[in-house]
Amino acid sequence: MTSDNIAPDEQVLPVPRVLADEPVDLAISRSDRVFTGKIWDVRSETFDYNGENVLREFVDHPGAVAVLALDDDDRVLLIKQYRHPVRSREWEIPAGLLDVTGEDFLVGAQRELAEEADLEASEWSVLLDYATTPGGNNELIRIYLARGLRATETTFERTDEEADMELRWVGLDEVVDAVLAGRIQNPSLVIASLAAHASRQSAWTSLQPGDAPWPEWTRLHPAAS
Template identity: 55%
Template sequence: MTAGADRAGELRDRPVALPVRSSEVAFRGHVWDVRNERFVLDGQEITRHFVDHTGAVAVLVVDEAERVLLINQYRHPVRLRDWELPAGLLDVPGEDPLASAKRELEEEADLAAADWWVLQDLLTSPGGSDEGIRVFLARGPSPVETDYVREHEEADIEVRWVALDEAVEAVRRGDIANATTVSALLAAAVSRAAGWRDLRPADAPWPTRSAGPRATGHPGHVPDEHDRGD
C-alpha cells in the first residue's frame, strides 16, 4: 500500500518516514531559508523546495466579556494591514513554546494572562513550508509594563478588543483573511459552544507531525554543513 493510498480508520494526520537522499539549504533568507530535499516516494526519487521554518506560536486572548484581542499591522508580501493574533517565531533555541507565547503577548500587546491552554496546532502551508504553529488560548488578561521597543512593522501596531461573535462574522464576510487568525477564531467559537471543555493543557506535547521548534528537529530533517548553529 502506497504512502498516498486511502486507508480506513481514525481521521487524523499520520507521520510518514520516507528515505531522504539529500537535504541542503538552497537559499538563505533574512528570516528563514529555502531547503532543497531529494526523497523517495513509491520507488521514485522526487526533489522539492520548501521554506525551512523555525515554527511559531500565536495567542488568542479572551477576556471576561468574551471579547478577543486582535492586532493590526502591515504585512508587505500581501500589501495589507491585516488583523492578526499576537504571534512570533520560535527562534530562541530551546525555548518552550508557552514561554515564547507569553513573551510575544507582552511585546505586541503589553499584556499578561493568568490561564493558558492549547487551542490548536496548525501546519500553515504543508505543500510549501514545514511551519508548525501552536495557538494558545489565554484568559485573565492584565496589563504589564515592558521595556521592549517595537520596530519596523510592529512600530504602529493597532490593538483592538472585539466580541468573539463579531470577529467570527468578519471571517464569514471575508474581511479577515489571515489563516492562523481565521482558524483560531472559528476554533474558539466551537470551543466556547462546548463550554471550553475541549481545550488541551498548555504543556501538551507538540504533535510529531508538526514541524515544531527547530531545537527539537524536524521529522526527516537531515542537517548539513550549511545549517545554522542553533
C-alpha cells in the same frame, strides 16, 4: 439467520477509525539549503517515494506560536499590522517565531503576548495546532487561548512594521462574522476564532493544557527539541 447470527441482507460496516493525519518519515537521499534568508531558508530535498526519487523545494521554517487573548467579556485582542508580501495591514492575533533555541513553546507565547500587546495572562490552554502551507513549507503553528488578562508592569518598544500597530478589542462573535464574510483573512486569526467559537459552544472541553506536548513539531525539529 446465518451461523454467525447475521442476516444475509444485513450489511456489516467496518469499525470507524479515528480521523487523523499520518506521519511519514521517508528516506531522504539529499538535503541542501539553497537559500539563506533573514527569517527563514529555502531547502531542496530528494527522497524516495514509491520507488522513485522525488525532488521538492520548500521554505524551511522554525515554527511559530500565536495567542488568542480573550477577556471576561468574550472580546478578542486584535492587532493590525502591515504585511509586505500581501501589501495589506492585516488584523491578526499576537504571534511570533520559535527562533529562540531551547525556548519552551508556552514561554514563547507568553513572551509574544507581552512584547506585542503589553499583556500577561493567568490561564493558558492549547486551542489547536496547524500546518500553514504543507505543500510549500514546513511551518507549524500552535495557537494558545489566554485568559485572566492583565497589563504587564513594563511596556515594550516596537520597531519596523510593529511600530504603528493598532490594537482593538472585538467580540468573538463579531470576529467570526468578519471571517465568514471574508473581511479578515489572516490564517491564524481565522482558524483561532473559528476554533474558539466552536470550543466555547462545548464549554471549552476541547482545550488542552498549556504545557501539552507538541509531537508533530518535535518530529520535524529533532535537533531543537
